[in-house]
Amino acid sequence: MKxxxxxMLVLLPAAAVAWRSVLAGTPEQAPNYNKSEHWWGLLIDxxxxxxxxxxxxxxxxxxxxxxxxxxxxxxxYHVSDEDMTNPQVISPDGGKEGFPVAKEDAxxxxxxxxMCNHCSDSPCTQVCPVGATFVTPxxxxxxxxxxxxxxxxxxxxxxYGCRYIHPEKKVADKCTLCYHRITKGLTxxxxxxCPTGARQLVDLKNPNDPIHEFLxxxxxxxxxxxxxxxAKAYYNGLxxxxx
Amino acid sequence: MNVFxxxxxxxxxxxxxxxxxxxxxxxxxFVVPRSFGQYGHYRGNAISDIAAKPVKxxxxxxxxxxxxxxxxxxxxxxxxxxxxxxxxxxxxxxxxDPTAMxxxxxxxxxxxxxxxxxxxxxxxxxxxxxxxxxxxxxxxGTCHQPHSPxxxxxxxx
Numbered sequence: 001m002k003x004x005x006x007x008m009l010v011l012l013p014a015a016a017v018a019w020r021s022v023l024a025g026t027p028e029q030a031p032n033y034n035k036s037e038h039w040w041g042l043l044i045d046x047x048x049x050x051x052x053x054x055x056x057x058x059x060x061x062x063x064x065x066x067x068x069x070x071x072x073x074x075x076x077y078h079v080s081d082e083d084m085t086n087p088q089v090i091s092p093d094g095g096k097e098g099f100p101v102a103k104e105d106a107x108x109x110x111x112x113x114x115m116c117n118h119c120s121d122s123p124c125t126q127v128c129p130v131g132a133t134f135v136t137p138x139x140x141x142x143x144x145x146x147x148x149x150x151x152x153x154x155x156x157x158x159x160y161g162c163r164y165i166h167p168e169k170k171v172a173d174k175c176t177l178c179y180h181r182i183t184k185g186l187t188x189x190x191x192x193x194c195p196t197g198a199r200q201l202v203d204l205k206n207p208n209d210p211i212h213e214f215l216x217x218x219x220x221x222x223x224x225x226x227x228x229x230x231a232k233a234y235y236n237g238l239x240x241x242x243x
Numbered sequence: 244m245n246v247f248x249x250x251x252x253x254x255x256x257x258x259x260x261x262x263x264x265x266x267x268x269x270x271x272x273f274v275v276p277r278s279f280g281q282y283g284h285y286r287g288n289a290i291s292d293i294a295a296k297p298v299k300x301x302x303x304x305x306x307x308x309x310x311x312x313x314x315x316x317x318x319x320x321x322x323x324x325x326x327x328x329x330x331x332x333x334x335x336x337x338x339x340d341p342t343a344m345x346x347x348x349x350x351x352x353x354x355x356x357x358x359x360x361x362x363x364x365x366x367x368x369x370x371x372x373x374x375x376x377x378x379x380x381x382x383x384g385t386c387h388q389p390h391s392p393x394x395x396x397x398x399x400x
Binding site: 033035050052053076078100101102104105110111131132133135136144146179181183184186187189193197 | 295297299303322328357365
């Protein structure tokens with residue numbers, strides 16, 4: 001094929017433009033979503049949780065998780081009257097299929113759903129040696145699985161035990177706060193499937209979000225506040241024995 | 244006096260360093276992704292890669308846009324705030340193309356018990372029964388309409 005000088009002059013800039021768009025990568029998938037307008041968190045309302053395990057099953061279905069690995073799980077606490085600081089905690093298969101029936105006795109029972117706290121000063125992102133995990137501009141802690149080495153520093157660094165090494169991909173895996181859903185205007189899979197509203201996605205930058213009124217009028221805690229992680233999973237009615 | 248007279252070997256060595264640095268810069272330019280550093284010390288495109296994953300749960304608004312009859316029944320009952328896919332499971336495929344996938348009706352004997360089996364660990368105000376004592380194995384759906392379950396509220400089948 002012979003290309004004239006005129007054709008060459010047209011083709012070269014066209015190829016350059018095409019190559020630029022290749023280098024730029026995939027375009028933003030949610031065109032109406034502006035990262036700077038959101039700051040995501042989660043409200044977990046302990047008195048509403050019934051320990052049905054819907055959130056755990058929904059998370060596994062939404063994110064194709066391998067068996068025995070959890071991005072969210074539910075724990076059942078049993079605190080006896082005599083020993084308040086040593087609660088008995090169970091989480092059979094992450095609470096996926098519910099819990100054994102508990103009989104009324106001395107002490108109290110309650111369920112605590114756990115997941116990534118999407119910390120704003122997250123220890124897990126600070127230890128990553130290659131920049132494979134990070135806090136997004138909208139406050140979600142994510143893992144770039146094509147960049148992760150699988151060194152597991154972050155797994156050790158998370159004070160909440162929310163990360164694991166994926167058994168097949170051999171890279172760090174964790175809750176994404178259903179980033180592929182919240183950027184499309186949906187709520188997370190766990191919140192969508194919670195039958196009692198014990199889990200609610202909150203946007204702290206949205207002045208109309210009911211979370212602001214809720215935080216003003218309720219006793220809300222985060223897990224391990226002494227770690228100064230800037231955790232954004234807000235627990236309402238959290239018992240002091242929860243670790 | 245020329246101070247550089249006998250310094251040729253140093254210049255050659257320095258040249259090697261400059262060359263190695265240039266090679267390093269060129270290789271670095273190729274291996275570091277374009278979007279690295281766009282928002283911080285990470286690959287900026289990782290965010291849109293993760294956001295591009297397909298959803299499995301369609302969300303209750305998608306269900307309600309077609310199944311308005313069920314929505315009306317549900318709104319009047321105690322399950323008004325239970326989202327469709329909490330019981331029916333992930334159905335984005337059905338929402339995208341209703342003919343592509345027909346949802347299977349959940350077995351009420353298993354489904355209802357997950358939430359309503361009595362145990363001391365559940366909040367006291369939550370309606371709970373001992374399934375054996377309550378219906379001795381008869382599926383809940385025999386008497387209760389799952390979308391509006393209270394029998395005295397006209398929810399019975």
